[in-house]
Amino acid sequence: MPRYFTEEHEWIEVDGDAATIGITDYAQEQLGDVVFVEVPQSGTMMTKGKEAAVVESVKAASDVYAPISGEVLEGNAALEDDPALVNTSPEEEGWFFKLTVADAGELDGLMDAAAYKAFCESL
Amino acid sequence: MRYLPLTDTDRAAMLDVIGAPSVDALFADVPSDLYLDGPIEGLPLAAGEMAVEKHMRGLSKQNLAAADAAFFCGAGAYRHHVPATVDHIIQRGEFLTAYTPYQPEIAQGTLQMLFEFQTQVARLYGCEIANASMYDGSTACWEAIVMAARLTKRNRIFITDGVHPHYVSVAQTMAKFTPGDVDYAYPVARAEVGEDAICASIDEETSCVVVQYPDIMGRIPDLQQIADAAHEKGALLIVVNTEPVALGALEAPGNLGADIVVGEGQSIGVGLQFGGPYLGLFAITNRKHVRQMPGRLCGETVDADGKRGFVLTLSTREQHIRREKATSNICTNSGLCALAFSVHMTLLGEKGLTALAAENHRLACQAADRLAQVPGVTVMNDAFFNEFTIMVDTDARQLVRDLAKQDILAGVSLGRLYPDGDGRENGLVIAVTETNTEEDFEILASALQEALS
Amino acid sequence: MNQINQSGWKPGTPVPADRGEEYPTVTGNKALMLEERLIFELGRTDTCGVDLPEPDPAAPNRLGKFARQQATGLPGLSEPETVRHYTRLSRQNYAIDLGLFPLGSCTMKHNPRLNEKVARMPGFADVHPLQPVDTVRGALGVINELAHWLIELTGMHGVAMTPKAGAHGELCGMLCIRAALEARGDARKVVLVPESAHGTNPATAAFAGYEVEDIPAAPDGRVDLAAMKARLGPDVAAVMITNPNTCGLFESEMKAISDAVHAAGGFVYCDGANFNAIMGRVRPGDLGIDAMHINLHKTFSTPHGGGGPGSGPVVLSEALCPYGPLPFTAKMPDGSIQLVEEENAAEHGHTETFGRMAAFHGQMGMFTRALTYILSHGADGLRQASGDAVLNANYLLRSLDDVFDAPFGDSGPCMHEALFSDHGFAEGMSTLDVAKGLIDEGFHPMTMYFPLVVHGAMLVEPTETESKAVLDQFIVAMRSLGERAKAGDEALKTAPHHAPRARLDEAQAARKPVLTYYTEV
Numbered sequence A: 001m002p003r004y005f006t007e008e009h010e011w012i013e014v015d016g017d018a019a020t021i022g023i024t025d026y027a028q029e030q031l032g033d034v035v036f037v038e039v040p041q042s043g044t045m046m047t048k049g050k051e052a053a054v055v056e057s058v059k060a061a062s063d064v065y066a067p068i069s070g071e072v073l074e075g076n077a078a079l080e081d082d083p084a085l086v087n088t089s090p091e092e093e094g095w096f097f098k099l100t101v102a103d104a105g106e107l108d109g110l111m112d113a114a115a116y117k118a119f120c121e122s123l
Numbered sequence B: 001m002r003y004l005p006l007t008d009t010d011r012a013a014m015l016d017v018i019g020a021p022s023v024d025a026l027f028a029d030v031p032s033d034l035y036l037d038g039p040i041e042g043l044p045l046a047a048g049e050m051a052v053e054k055h056m057r058g059l060s061k062q063n064l065a066a067a068d069a070a071f072f073c074g075a076g077a078y079r080h081h082v083p084a085t086v087d088h089i090i091q092r093g094e095f096l097t098a099y100t101p102y103q104p105e106i107a108q109g110t111l112q113m114l115f116e117f118q119t120q121v122a123r124l125y126g127c128e129i130a131n132a133s134m135y136d137g138s139t140a141c142w143e144a145i146v147m148a149a150r151l152t153k154r155n156r157i158f159i160t161d162g163v164h165p166h167y168v169s170v171a172q173t174m175a176k177f178t179p180g181d182v183d184y185a186y187p188v189a190r191a192e193v194g195e196d197a198i199c200a201s202i203d204e205e206t207s208c209v210v211v212q213y214p215d216i217m218g219r220i221p222d223l224q225q226i227a228d229a230a231h232e233k234g235a236l237l238i239v240v241n242t243e244p245v246a247l248g249a250l251e252a253p254g255n256l257g258a259d260i261v262v263g264e265g266q267s268i269g270v271g272l273q274f275g276g277p278y279l280g281l282f283a284i285t286n287r288k289h290v291r292q293m294p295g296r297l298c299g300e301t302v303d304a305d306g307k308r309g310f311v312l313t314l315s316t317r318e319q320h321i322r323r324e325k326a327t328s329n330i331c332t333n334s335g336l337c338a339l340a341f342s343v344h345m346t347l348l349g350e351k352g353l354t355a356l357a358a359e360n361h362r363l364a365c366q367a368a369d370r371l372a373q374v375p376g377v378t379v380m381n382d383a384f385f386n387e388f389t390i391m392v393d394t395d396a397r398q399l400v401r402d403l404a405k406q407d408i409l410a411g412v413s414l415g416r417l418y419p420d421g422d423g424r425e426n427g428l429v430i431a432v433t434e435t436n437t438e439e440d441f442e443i444l445a446s447a448l449q450e451a452l453s
Numbered sequence C: 001m002n003q004i005n006q007s008g009w010k011p012g013t014p015v016p017a018d019r020g021e022e023y024p025t026v027t028g029n030k031a032l033m034l035e036e037r038l039i040f041e042l043g044r045t046d047t048c049g050v051d052l053p054e055p056d057p058a059a060p061n062r063l064g065k066f067a068r069q070q071a072t073g074l075p076g077l078s079e080p081e082t083v084r085h086y087t088r089l090s091r092q093n094y095a096i097d098l099g100l101f102p103l104g105s106c107t108m109k110h111n112p113r114l115n116e117k118v119a120r121m122p123g124f125a126d127v128h129p130l131q132p133v134d135t136v137r138g139a140l141g142v143i144n145e146l147a148h149w150l151i152e153l154t155g156m157h158g159v160a161m162t163p164k165a166g167a168h169g170e171l172c173g174m175l176c177i178r179a180a181l182e183a184r185g186d187a188r189k190v191v192l193v194p195e196s197a198h199g200t201n202p203a204t205a206a207f208a209g210y211e212v213e214d215i216p217a218a219p220d221g222r223v224d225l226a227a228m229k230a231r232l233g234p235d236v237a238a239v240m241i242t243n244p245n246t247c248g249l250f251e252s253e254m255k256a257i258s259d260a261v262h263a264a265g266g267f268v269y270c271d272g273a274n275f276n277a278i279m280g281r282v283r284p285g286d287l288g289i290d291a292m293h294i295n296l297h298k299t300f301s302t303p304h305g306g307g308g309p310g311s312g313p314v315v316l317s318e319a320l321c322p323y324g325p326l327p328f329t330a331k332m333p334d335g336s337i338q339l340v341e342e343e344n345a346a347e348h349g350h351t352e353t354f355g356r357m358a359a360f361h362g363q364m365g366m367f368t369r370a371l372t373y374i375l376s377h378g379a380d381g382l383r384q385a386s387g388d389a390v391l392n393a394n395y396l397l398r399s400l401d402d403v404f405d406a407p408f409g410d411s412g413p414c415m416h417e418a419l420f421s422d423h424g425f426a427e428g429m430s431t432l433d434v435a436k437g438l439i440d441e442g443f444h445p446m447t448m449y450f451p452l453v454v455h456g457a458m459l460v461e462p463t464e465t466e467s468k469a470v471l472d473q474f475i476v477a478m479r480s481l482g483e484r485a486k487a488g489d490e491a492l493k494t495a496p497h498h499a500p501r502a503r504l505d506e507a508q509a510a511r512k513p514v515l516t517y518y519t520e521v
Helices: A025-031 A113-121 B008-018 B049-061 B084-090 B108-125 B137-152 B165-176 B195-200 B223-232 B244-248 B287-292 B319-325 B335-372 B396-404 B438-452 C079-090 C113-119 C137-154 C166-183 C200-207 C225-231 C254-263 C272-277 C364-400 C431-440 C468-487 C490-494 C506-511
Strands: A003-005 A010-015 A018-023 A034-038 A051-057 A061-065 A070-075 A097-100 B156-159 B182-184 B206-212 B236-241 B260-264 B280-284 B298-302 B308-312 B387-391 B427-431 C158-160 C190-194 C211-215 C236-242 C267-271 C291-293 C314-316 C328-331 C337-340 C418-420 C458-460
Touching (some): A034 C506, B049 C364, B137 B156, B137 B165, B137 B260, B206 B223, B223 B236, B335 C079, C267 C272, C272 C291, C364 C418, C431 C490
Parallel strands (some): C267 C291
Antiparallel strands (some): A018 A097, C328 C337
């Protein structure tokens, strides 16, 4: 399944017309110990670029923006009890939410793994 | 100047290190035409301890202290005996001159005290979680209203008629700058609270109902009835308490259906001080709401060696991290007043609080019975704790002023609280605490009898 | 450099190893370092430290059906146990009374004990806020006299005394601005805030109903005047500026900023947190400020008390005075200062007030302390205090800027605080490590990671009440820590080693919050 990355350090894995979204290993490293994640409720309509979730570490709170538009299918309930999953498994178990891909065209211009790696190294 | 340790020799040596010719030169970035090159004219110059103390004592003497009067004022601020231990502890420099505990390794004293304070408040209020305090009762009340709006995503708030008028003014002021409506009904001089009318006013748009317990006239509303009605419509019940000693005798609001309980903590440990600093208390019954709570919170954790310790926590709710997205712009609590409250509450414990409340109630009953014997006086309340309202057949505001000339501070007139009248001019709110004596009651009763005859 | 240390230790003297680990105790106590349990573990609900009459079950009861059924479970202690509990806790706190407390922007100066004595005089401590006015003339006199000083020191027109703390004062000032704009039918929506501002500024502007936009800082650490001018327009309600700013610099273009904002129809709010640097040296009113809060607990020495109570009166320009909250203190045409309350607001033409911010008259207990402090200093002493505060900060800046990076060291003298960054530290070493190292050296750390515009910021504010000897000792400690941070000394990563607690697990505290002590009640 293709996986895309954004300059806001989110990853998007597309499976047909659904996508799973989380934050990257680089992002969790920058945040430090994640203590709380607020994920969107299913049924919420997301617009690309708008605030979709909140992730908090001890000292910082960051908004996570919707990388593409779509309807939320599911928020990751496991994060409520165990926000540390974002640190231990950011790109697998620590996913944030799944949503429908409203416009596959919005995926154009996102980075692949190699491009994202180069992007992080340039920071 | 006794507070400034530098000597001229020091200053010269330091300027040498800095490479500046004078202290004035350090202010080079201030436009020279606006720089003051000497003390502001017309203001007094430095004074020694004796002179300053004498001046301040002169101002102090122009006031009638409660201890020098037959004293019955309440209405949101109460005179209780504060044990000498309380003032001793809060004057320890390690508490008095510490900052907010942002470096927990060297602030465990303040932090453990706050954790204890939070638990004491939660238990007093019958709640799950209390914060580390707010400015005062009136601002805590407004913060509760805003929190309820965040939780319910509704904007219509309903403040009932027994809530302290200053608290209502604060809410009305703040609401002017916030979306949503504030409903408020003026109190009418009657014995009953009118729970049925309150319940009937709650609808699907209502975010919260704010009820004071006991209320500004000393009446005791049926919280459970209002809570049930509010919850049925999806609204929250905010209970305001301005006299925490009452909760030694009355059921805790959290046990009667309140969702948020706020109040003024001044009665326990903090003196009258002409209105401040006081102590805002804030607690919730549903721990799931904690991330929407305003104010500082202290939590338990462990240190790197595994020892129990305490830290300020969930600070991502607060202004220094969330900036414009914070739950509130508040960035302080009322730490030293919280300490005073906590020390006093520790001295009391459940046994002492119960005994203190019983003594307040006993004396208040005695006072009400005595005043009811005065011709022209009607006691309005059926139920009350340590404060009740009487009606007299004259303007109570003027009556209070007249009695003050005989060193009797007879209470707070409803006319003072509600300057626009509406039939409340003859009401007088009388508070009685353990500091009152039977002699006080005789003095007040005779003076009233004379004034009203 | 004169290396002073009361114990006689000086750099190079061998330090004996900490023998604590070798000789553990069964109690966990270490002589004067005493562990203390919670009152819920020490106390009992049937113990009481106050003598009260036993309740009489036969006494009349007018509580109706609301008498308490459920026990509170509040533990009690006898008086000696209480004194000991809190005394033991107190000894786990750092405090100004113990040593230097150089928290930038917090102005941790000496708290004179005369202030405490005066605040406890019965005429101030034992009066009710709703006593008849004729019985509290002296209390109102204190408010008026303090108001007079604040107005004169700032060159402003009136002062709202009731705000309970700095952030509350900010809100008061912003609500005055909003009321003034609304009075002229001007619905401006945007407030500009420099990115170096205190977090309260954007929080306050948002709370007052405004959209917040950042303005960048220029490379010298001051507000980018050109960028700000470019953003000004008919939608900008106000600019919130901190002066001296949080980089420790005086905004030398302040007058030009104010003039530009006024020309665009907006107002200038000044965060007065740093007023200690300029009192008696320049008056904010002369710089075109419209509203500024004054933290009595910073500039005027009222105690911080482990986190409050504060007090934040707001001085206002003539344009904003009509909108100030009640009770309000204003200069009358004859020069006298008058307290305006609800009942005499009309009489004094104060009918456009935006309302009330808190019950009663404000933080009276802080007013008596602040006035006592001000009278002790006098106009000359206050001017000397700001001079010494700035001198002390510059002395630290120039004594440390060869070890620590001072990002704005070339931007002229600093005001009352010196700013450093973590530039030049070894990989993996942070500002936090230096701060925790300072704890071991017996100092309270400086403000860390603020302002946000400087990486790993360390903001050091010594205040005027520190002697040169103390500053020299601090310099020795800081230089040593700076060298260790540059060298990558791993021991710093686990500091403090000598405090009552090692570093605390803040992640655990936030992930599974335990905010209340639980027992079966």
